[in-house]
Amino acid sequence: xxxxxxxSRQRESIKSFLATRxxxxxxxxxxxxxxxxxxxxxxxxxxxxxxxxxxxxxITKITIGDGADRFDGAVHPHxxxxxxNCHKVIDLKMDSIDHINEIARKDFSxxxxxxxxxxxxxxxxxxxxx
Amino acid sequence: xxxxxxxSRQRESIKSFLATRxxxxxxxxxxxxxxxxxxxxxxxxxxxxxxxxxxxxxITKITIGDGADRFDGAVHPHxxxxxxNCHKVIDLKMDSIDHINEIARKDFSxxxxxxxxxxxxxxxxxxxxx
DNA sequence: TTCGTTGCAAATGTTTTGCACCTGA
DNA sequence: TCAGGTGCAAAACATTTGCAACGAA
Numbered sequence: 001x002x003x004x005x006x007x008s009r010q011r012e013s014i015k016s017f018l019a020t021r022x023x024x025x026x027x028x029x030x031x032x033x034x035x036x037x038x039x040x041x042x043x044x045x046x047x048x049x050x051x052x053x054x055x056x057x058x059i060t061k062i063t064i065g066d067g068a069d070r071f072d073g074a075v076h077p078h079x080x081x082x083x084x085n086c087h088k089v090i091d092l093k094m095d096s097i098d099h100i101n102e103i104a105r106k107d108f109s110x111x112x113x114x115x116x117x118x119x120x121x122x123x124x125x126x127x128x129x130x
Numbered sequence: 131x132x133x134x135x136x137x138s139r140q141r142e143s144i145k146s147f148l149a150t151r152x153x154x155x156x157x158x159x160x161x162x163x164x165x166x167x168x169x170x171x172x173x174x175x176x177x178x179x180x181x182x183x184x185x186x187x188x189i190t191k192i193t194i195g196d197g198a199d200r201f202d203g204a205v206h207p208h209x210x211x212x213x214x215n216c217h218k219v220i221d222l223k224m225d226s227i228d229h230i231n232e233i234a235r236k237d238f239s240x241x242x243x244x245x246x247x248x249x250x251x252x253x254x255x256x257x258x259x260x
Numbered sequence: 261t262t263c264g265t266t267g268c269a270a271a272t273g274t275t276t277t278g279c280a281c282c283t284g285a
Numbered sequence: 286t287c288a289g290g291t292g293c294a295a296a297a298c299a300t301t302t303g304c305a306a307c308g309a310a
Binding site for chain 4: 134136137138156157158173174177178181197198199
Binding site: 061063064065069079081083084090092093094095097100101103104106107108109110111112113114115116117118119120121122123124125126127 | 191193194195199209211213214220222223224225227230231233234236237238239240241242243244245246247248249250251252253254255256257
């Protein structure tokens, strides 16, 4: 059922670029940076590969709602914080909150498979510097 | 600091329309329905009012990431479930999970003010009917 | 009168897609 | 060889915005 993947230099490059970045870049930022290695790569290819990689679970897509989606090369379970002032997206080091799935299941007739949680507020810099 | 609001029939109509719907319509759906009462209303006005109402906390904006944002006339704290099959958005009746803010704060140097959590899986209909 | 609100249309920003060519298996 | 991948450009979408006219206070 799942389609056969073929090796692609571009896709590998996108994947390894994301592995080096921890600031959750947008598709456009990925595009601009990949151009160093592939001057002719197109934005469409970047979008196609980002969609593909997040479908097969090799990267994570972060949809905040303000502007463009962001992408994270880290796939281990973790949550994100978004600063309402500078809009930085930061990985949170926190205990698992997977138990909220149980809480949600308690009075629900369908099947809850997973959740996504985003935290908002002010990052360290924006908290101290007014 | 906060701007002075003036009464607007259109805005009232949008607000009361949302109060009657529990299926989390998109801006376009709101637009189409408000047209019954205001045949000349423009989509821009609908967007402007939805943005305004959600800013002042009279409605809730739901950004899932697939397609258009959705809007909820209910502002009491509650969480949403999105069916991965039929894409329905359902209100969850569940115990508060506000304690996850504490969990997130434990090892974080900024200020965590709030969170948003979405649950995914199959709704009742899509779980039973294959 | 004042200033927020509206309708309309054009513009913006993000993402997707059709198509002919390229490339890995 | 051949199905998947790519580059390019156009299209699709969702949402925002400039502007002149309108309407509530």
